[in-house]
Each structure stands twice: as C-alpha cells, then as structure tokens.
Amino acid sequence: MRTAFKEWAVVVNALARGDQILILRKGGISEGPGGFQLEHERFLFFPTLFHQQRGSVIPSAQILYDSLAPAFSSNVVRIECFAEVVDWKLIETLGAALRLRGQHIWRDEAVREKFETGSACSVYAMAVRVFRLPLPVELPMAAHYGGCKSWVELGTNISRDGAQPVLTDREFNAKLERFEQALAPAEV
DSSP, X not given: XXXXXXXXXXXXXXXXXXXXOEXXXXXXXXXXXXXOOXXXXXXEXXXXXXXXXXGGBOHHHHHHHHHHGGGOOSSEEEEEXXXXXXXXXXXXXXXXXXXTTTSSSBOHHHHHHHHHSSSSOOEEEEEEEEEEEEEEEEEEOOGGGOSSOSEEEOSSOOOOTTOEESSOHHHHHHHHHHHHHHHSOOOO
C-alpha cells in the first residue's frame, strides 16, 4: 500500500487507540473548489501537525496533543496504522454534524468551523476500521508530502501483512452502530 491520508497526529492517535472510528473532512486547499473526495477506501495514516490546533480538540485530547507535539519530527513520517472505510456520509446540516458529539475528539466549535468554511456548508464523515501494523515504518519526509491536501502517495510500498484491528469486531460494530444512528434520517 502506498496511498496515505493526512490527518492531525492527535486524531490519528485517537483512531489508533480505538477511541474513535470517525474522521471528519472538509478538504484541503489543493483539492480545489470541489473539496474533499473519497478517492480511496483503504489507506495508511500519515500523521501531521499541519493545521493541528490544540484548542480545536476536547480537553482530554489536549493533554495528548501536548505529549505528541514535542516528539514529532519534521524530517520523518512514522506510519503505524491503516484504515478501511466502512461507511461515509456527506453531512449537509450543522445539526447532523453536531449529533456526532462524543464520537470524536473535536470540540463543537471546530466541527462548526469545518462545516461552515468554504463555499459549501457541509462536511464528510467517514467511519473507518483501523488496523495497527506489526511494526511502525519510518520514512523520510519528502517535499511532495507537504501542503494542504488529504491524499499523498508514499515513496515506497508498505506491507499490511500481520496488521491487527485496534478494536474487536464487537467494539467496532457498537461504535459503527452509534455512528449510523446519529446520522440516520429522522422519522416523520
């Protein structure tokens, strides 16, 4: 696998611990006026500090943020997990986006900002199954990895052999059901 998804390091850490299965994405500047597109259903996580803001995450995640930032290297990217998208939705109302509260580490203000930024008032919500690689892979940071974009092609293939899910089937299915229920259309 060579395709990687850039996400805040603190969010990747929450996903890798099984604290959340949810990714909210608006899209990077490099993705143009159409914003984010789900181009790949399987991808490695590329943790980044780019655009990461301490005040955008809940207090318990801020403590994690404080511990991650100093250890982060600008010369190396450490790949530890990959994900498979199992469900995704384009959320077109702020109320629906806020119904996901408690399923992720973003503060309501950050969700609101993601939702309202840009020409379209919407955000993608992806439920992902996360797998931890047997050993982390460290790659030198390349210039083409930079910038405000969601997807990058790594300079090398990374094997998924021996990777293990971070959540049991039961744990994952419970979180997935909660995600789906939060975004289910209201009955009339």
